[in-house]
Structure formats: C-alpha cells, structure tokens
Amino acid sequence: MLEIARAAAPKGRQSGEKLAQAYRRLLEATGRVVGQAKRFATQIGDGVKGRLTPGGRSAGGLRRELESMVPRVRQ
Secondary structure, eight states, X not given: OHHHHHHHSSOSHHHHHHHHHHHHHHHXXXXXXXXXXXXXXXXXXXXXXXXXXXXXXBHHHHHHHHHHHHHHHHX
C-alpha cells in the first residue's frame, strides 16, 4: 500500500508503470490470501481443523467470518 501511495504522487510515465506494478503485486498477494482463507474454511467444514481455536473461539464461527470476508475482499 505504501508503494502505491508513493508511486501515485509523482506524475509521468515511469511513475504510472511503478503504480501498475505495485497494484499487480498487491492483487497477487490478495489472491493468495483469499485462496488460503477458502482452503482453511473448507478444512474447518470438513473437520480437518479443530473445533476450537487456541483462544477458545469456535472454529465454525471463524469459518463464517472467513466465508463472509472472501466476497468483500474480491470486490
């Protein structure tokens, strides 16, 4: 995000290319995180992951949170 802010400030072709590269890297990283979240939610649903987190939270509750966040992140 900081790279995007820095690249957006100056005008010109080179800064536009830097901005595009920064956005591309951000989208790639975001895509990886979304994939991990989807896999983790599936594992919780399949019973591969435990029923409680180390903090004592319900894994099912975490699954619902992940499933609600994935569409938001994609948007």
